[in-house]
Amino acid sequence: MPKQITLSLDAMGGDRGAEVVVPGADIALVRCPSLRLKLYGDAAIVQPLLDAHPRVAAASELIHCDVSVKMDDKPSQALRQGRWKSSMWRAIDAVKNGEADAAVSAGNTGALMAMAKFCLRTLDGVERPAIAAIWPTLRGESIVLDCGATIGADAQQLVDFAILGGAMARAVIGVDVPSVGLLNVGVEEVKGIEEIRAAGRLLRESRLPSFRYHGFVEGDDVGAGTVDVVVTEGFAGNIALKTAEGTAKQVASFLRSAIGRSWRTRIGYLLAKPAFDALREKLDPRKSNGGVFLGLNGLVIKSHGGTDAEGFASAVELGFDMVRNDLLSKIGQDMAAYRLGEEQAPVAHAVSEPAVEAP
Amino acid sequence: MPKQITLSLDAMGGDRGAEVVVPGADIALVRCPSLRLKLYGDAAIVQPLLDAHPRVAAASELIHCDVSVKMDDKPSQALRQGRWKSSMWRAIDAVKNGEADAAVSAGNTGALMAMAKFCLRTLDGVERPAIAAIWPTLRGESIVLDCGATIGADAQQLVDFAILGGAMARAVIGVDVPSVGLLNVGVEEVKGIEEIRAAGRLLRESRLPSFRYHGFVEGDDVGAGTVDVVVTEGFAGNIALKTAEGTAKQVASFLRSAIGRSWRTRIGYLLAKPAFDALREKLDPRKSNGGVFLGLNGLVIKSHGGTDAEGFASAVELGFDMVRNDLLSKIGQDMAAYRLGEEQAPVAHAVSEPAVEAP
Numbered sequence: 217m218p219k220q221i222t223l224s225l226d227a228m229g230g231d232r233g234a235e236v237v238v239p240g241a242d243i244a245l246v247r248c249p250s251l252r253l254k255l256y257g258d259a260a261i262v263q264p265l266l267d268a269h270p271r272v273a274a275a276s277e278l279i280h281c282d283v284s285v286k287m288d289d290k291p292s293q294a295l296r297q298g299r300w301k302s303s304m305w306r307a308i309d310a311v312k313n314g315e316a317d318a319a320v321s322a323g324n325t326g327a328l329m330a331m332a333k334f335c336l337r338t339l340d341g342v343e344r345p346a347i348a349a350i351w352p353t354l355r356g357e358s359i360v361l362d363c364g365a366t367i368g369a370d371a372q373q374l375v376d377f378a379i380l381g382g383a384m385a386r387a388v389i390g391v392d393v394p395s396v397g398l399l400n401v402g403v404e405e406v407k408g409i410e411e412i413r414a415a416g417r418l419l420r421e422s423r424l425p426s427f428r429y430h431g432f433v434e435g436d437d438v439g440a441g442t443v444d445v446v447v448t449e450g451f452a453g454n455i456a457l458k459t460a461e462g463t464a465k466q467v468a469s470f471l472r473s474a475i476g477r478s479w480r481t482r483i484g485y486l487l488a489k490p491a492f493d494a495l496r497e498k499l500d501p502r503k504s505n506g507g508v509f510l511g512l513n514g515l516v517i518k519s520h521g522g523t524d525a526e527g528f529a530s531a532v533e534l535g536f537d538m539v540r541n542d543l544l545s546k547i548g549q550d551m552a553a554y555r556l557g558e559e560q561a562p563v564a565h566a567v568s569e570p571a572v573e574a575p
Numbered sequence: 576m577p578k579q580i581t582l583s584l585d586a587m588g589g590d591r592g593a594e595v596v597v598p599g600a601d602i603a604l605v606r607c608p609s610l611r612l613k614l615y616g617d618a619a620i621v622q623p624l625l626d627a628h629p630r631v632a633a634a635s636e637l638i639h640c641d642v643s644v645k646m647d648d649k650p651s652q653a654l655r656q657g658r659w660k661s662s663m664w665r666a667i668d669a670v671k672n673g674e675a676d677a678a679v680s681a682g683n684t685g686a687l688m689a690m691a692k693f694c695l696r697t698l699d700g701v702e703r704p705a706i707a708a709i710w711p712t713l714r715g716e717s718i719v720l721d722c723g724a725t726i727g728a729d730a731q732q733l734v735d736f737a738i739l740g741g742a743m744a745r746a747v748i749g750v751d752v753p754s755v756g757l758l759n760v761g762v763e764e765v766k767g768i769e770e771i772r773a774a775g776r777l778l779r780e781s782r783l784p785s786f787r788y789h790g791f792v793e794g795d796d797v798g799a800g801t802v803d804v805v806v807t808e809g810f811a812g813n814i815a816l817k818t819a820e821g822t823a824k825q826v827a828s829f830l831r832s833a834i835g836r837s838w839r840t841r842i843g844y845l846l847a848k849p850a851f852d853a854l855r856e857k858l859d860p861r862k863s864n865g866g867v868f869l870g871l872n873g874l875v876i877k878s879h880g881g882t883d884a885e886g887f888a889s890a891v892e893l894g895f896d897m898v899r900n901d902l903l904s905k906i907g908q909d910m911a912a913y914r915l916g917e918e919q920a921p922v923a924h925a926v927s928e929p930a931v932e933a934p
Contacts, residue, residue, distance in 0.1 A: 354825055364760055367768055401723055401813040409726055409810060435817025439825035448814075451768060454760040455811045456818045458794025463822040466713055466798035470857050471830075474850035484847025491833035491840040498829050 220252060221539045223532060224307040224316035227257030228284035229323030230521045230528070234258075236322065238265040240528025241272045247529075248536045254316050256281050256303040281306055285327045287521055294327030295334060304328060308335045311514035317539040318515035320506075320531050328518055329365055329509065336512040339547070341555055344369070345511035346377050347450070347518065348384055349457055350504045350534070353441030357389045360438060360446045363507060364454035371414035374398065374447055375554075378419055380510040381445035382427035383550045387541035388534070393426070394444035397433035399452060407432065415447075422557060426550045464499050502527030506534040515544060579611060580898050582677050582891060583669035586616030587643035587662040589681030589880045589887070593617075596681065597624040599887025600631045606888075607895045613675050615640050615662035640665055644686045646880060653686030654693060663687060667694045670873040676898040677874035679865075679890050687877055688724055688868065695871040698906070700914055703728070704870035705736050706809070706877065707743055708816055709863045709893070712800030716748045719797060719805045722866060723813035730773035733757065733806055734913075737778055739869040740804035741786035742909045746900040747893070752785070753803035756792035758811060766791065774806075781916060785909045823858050861886030865893040874903060 225241060227234045234257055245251055253276035255262055266273040283302040285294045298305050304323050310316040312335055321328050329345070338345055346362035359381045362369065369377070378396045385394035398416055400408040405416065412432070419429040430443045435456060438446050448456070475485045485492065497503070501520070505527040509516040515538055519531035584600060586593045593616055600612055612635035614621055625632040642661040644653045657664050663682050667690055669675040680687050688704070697704055705721035718740045721728065728736065737755045744753035757775055759767040764775065771791070778788040789802045794815060797805050807815070834844045844851065856862070860879070864886040868875040874897055878890035 354828055367760070399814060401726070401810055435814045435819075436821030436824070438818055439821035451760055452811050452814045455758060455794045455807075455815050459797055459815045459818045460794075460822040462795030462798035463819040464826055465795070467823055467826045467854075467858065469713055471850070471854050474853040474857070475847060477850065477853070481847045481850040484843045484845065484850070486843065488834060488840045488843025488847060491830070491836065491843070494833040494836070495826075495830050498833075499826065 221250065221536055222252040222254060222316045223535050223539075224254040224256060224310035224319045225532070226304045226307040226319070226321035226323055227255045227262050228281070228303040229321040230519065230523070231287065233284070234262045234265050236523065236525050236528050238262065238269050238272055239525035241276070241532060242269045243525055243529035244532035244536070245271050245275055248533060251275060251532075251536055253277070254279060254307070254310055256306045256310075258282070258284065258303075279306065285323050287324045289324055289327055291326040291330035294324065295330050298327070299331070299334070305331050305335065308332055308514070308516060311516070312336055318517060318535040320517045320519060320535050322519035322521050322523065322528060322531070324521070325364070325507075325518055328516065332509050332512055332516045336514040336516070338511050339513055339551065341551060342376050342380075342511040344373050344376070345509050346380060347507040348381060348510050349507050350388065351438060351446070351457075351460070352498065352504055353439055355441030357504075358438065358441055358444055358446060359385050359389065360448070360453060360457065361510065362448065362450040362453050363457045364450045365509070367449065367451045369411065369449035371411050371418055374411065374415035374449070375418050375422070376511065377447045378415075378427065378429070378445065379424070379550045379554055380547060381447060383546040384508065384510060384538075384543060385444045386426070387538055387543040387546050389444065391444050393428055395430045396427045396445040396447060397430040397437065397443035399438070399446050399448035399456070400432035400434065403432045403434065405432075422554065424550070424554055424557065426553065461501065468499070502530055504530070506531035508534070508538065510547070515539065580609065580895055581611040581613060581675045582679055582894050582898075583613040583615065583666040583675035584891070585663045585666040585678070585680035585682055586614045586621050587640070587682070589878065589882070590646065592643070593621045593624050595882065595884050595887050597621065597628050597631055598884035600635070600891060601628045602884055602888035603891035603895070604630050604634055607892060610634060610891075610895055612636070613638060613666070613669055615665045615669075617641070617643065617662075638665065644682050646683050648683060648686055650685040650689035653683065654689050657686070658690070658693070664690050664694065667691050667873070667875060670875070671695055677876060677894040679876045679878060679894050681878035681880050681882065681887060681890070683880070684723070684877055687875065691868050691871055691875045695873040695875070697870050698872055698910065700910060701735050701739075701870040703732050703735070704868050705739060706866040707740060707869050708866050709747065710797060710805075710816075710819070711857065711863055712798055714800030716863075717797065717800055717803055717805060718744050718748065719807070719812060719816065720869065721807065721809040721812050722816045723809045724868070726808065726810045728770065728808035730770050730777055733770065733774035733808070734777050734781070735870065736806045737774075737786065737788070737804065738783070738909045738913055739906060740806060742905040743867065743869060743897075743902060744803045745785070746897055746902040746905050748803065750803050752787055754789045755786045755804040755806060756789040756796065756802035758797070758805050758807035758815070759791040759793065762791045762793065764791075781913065783909070783913055783916065785912065820860065827858070861889055863889070865890035867893070867897065869906070874898065
């Protein structure tokens with residue numbers, strides 16, 4: 217019998233809160249009927265929605281919480297006011313005390329990360345958690361991290377991200393030995409920021425069996441799917457993710473207005489509609505909804521705050537998949553293998569090479 | 576009579592060198608018949624091409640150069656071997672000594688920037704040059720800088736980029752008072768890297784008449800055209816530019832494969848072809864080919880190394896436009912106005928605010 221999987225949901229998170237969370241859970245339960253849920257939220261709001269969604273009611277337990285974190289709360293404020301008692305905190309805490317296998321929230325990213333770090337703590341040997349996104353590419357899907365958990369990263373932190381992302385690629389996109397690239401402004405070894413070049417040297421020397429280090433990749437390699445895992449620090453990762461989302465929207469909008477110009481193009485559109493529908497499905501941001509917090513002693517998935525029930529369902533199913541595929545133990549094994557390799561053959565500390573700069 | 580405009584072209588730059596440069600110049604001369612050219616390159620290669628393109632021959636002077644910079648030369652190597660004598664250097668030097676109004680090269684970016692800095696020097700009061708790209712948006716075109724001249728930038732350098740980009744927006748995209756935004760990972764004033772927040776405070780306080788400071792923008796604002804000028808440092812700018820190029824290609828490729836799936840969608844495509852042609856034209860990277868080096872005592876345009884004659888013609892025409900619209904004197908005026916404002920009401924040095932971080 218497969219293991220029973222339980223997810224804890226912050227029922228109050230997101231722009232529309234429980235109104236999206238409960239119907240989203242309903243959709244997820246159709247596709248993952250064995251899933252069990254713990255819903256944290258204001259019973260006065262959530263219970264009527266459960267009455268209207270009997271499938272969710274049957275699969276879940278509702279735990280009343282007086283407090284909810286607001287979408288514009290600052291992380292420090294959310295922690296001060298919402299620790300121990302908010303729906304967000306309690307959903308995370310359920311993971312910590314073993315009542316749930318992963319937590320899902322569409323609430324404010326900064327608050328969720330602050331609470332997740334405070335409650336779950338980072339894994340032994342990992343300094344910083346990362347937010348990993350699943351990025352649709354020409355070859356399928358890639359993992360991109362960090363997409364904004366923190367800004368800046370040193371070489372060792374980038375190496376940690378490579379290990380975390382490699383484990384996630386094995387667990388979620390089903391590659392045996394994922395390829396890992398470091399996002400940079402050129403593919404030559406002398407290019408870019410010193411931290412990235414040093415991380416490249418460490419990865420090249422580490423020869424971990426769990427992934428294959430590809431080298432540097434550039435911005436256009438992400439969508440091309442050149443590697444399974446793209447490693448970057450949170451500032452550039454966030455800019456890349458949002459720029460790609462914006463560009464996809466822009467191209468779709470150009471196409472719409474070009475099609476609307478004449479009767480001929482509109483009739484052509486109707487005939488080619490199955491193709492446009494396939495494209496829309498392929499680019500649907502709801503399908504790849506869900507940023508995964510990696511590097512913590514527990515799994516937390518951040519759903520987009522503005523998503524609808526379908527999008528929230530994707531985030532729930534992503535959590536389900538990661539638990540089913542044992543992401544946490546894969547991460548644990550890979551981290552242990554890396555640390556062991558370090559102890560046995562200590563890696564010489566990266567020597568600074570002069571950056572190529574005009575005189 | 577309008578001023579005679581002369582551009583100097585590095586005839587040997589780019590993946591295919593003179594084979595693209597001379598036919599590209601030919602296309603540009605059809606659209607800008609008053610243009611005059613100085614072509615720097617190996618006469619044995621360039622002369623036969625001029626013989627085949629009489630329009631270019633009639634409008635240009637060929638200056639023989641023995642040396643050409645290779646596409647994979649390191650900047651320092653290019654400077655050592657190509658200074659004073661390479662086609663790239665001499666095209667830039669023609670701008671310095673007043674024989675040309677701007678230089679255009681499809682050669683190696685690092686070498687071109689190194690030579691341009693060495694030969695032309697940065698403008699008084701500007702520490703670092705930037706590469707500005709013209710980015711097609713939903714609202715028309717925006718200027719994005721720095722797209723990779725240097726990595727990292729402090730608050731004052733970001734302010735310089737804002738002034739340079741504002742002048743370019745007035746000269747090239749024809750906005751009277753361009754709006755300027757700082758690229759960041761959130762729009763709230765407390766978000767992001769300290770340098771960016773400090774630049775935001777400086778720009779808010781400077782109240783320059785030449786542009787309007789909008790605030791922070793995110794990755795998806797670039798394609799939306801939220802502001803006329805997007806200011807960022809060269810690492811994030813390069814990642815954003817290449818990610819957007821990659822995403823546009825990816826969407827086009829998804830669309831092609833979706834259309835090829837059935838006879839119905841293929842017939843629909845044929846009917847809607849004018850719309851697809853319009854889209855292709857809109858997204859044609861050759862139309863927006865040409866990175867502009869800003870902040871130097873002279874104008875240099877970098878054409879994409881892999882472009883064709885049509886793309887190289889766009890870079891030449893961009894140079895023509897910038898000279899015709901007096902970009903350099905607009906930059907000079909705006910810089911002078913900013914320095915004057917600084918002297919009259921010295922801006923208090925940005926006080927560091929604590930970054931919002933989880934405890």
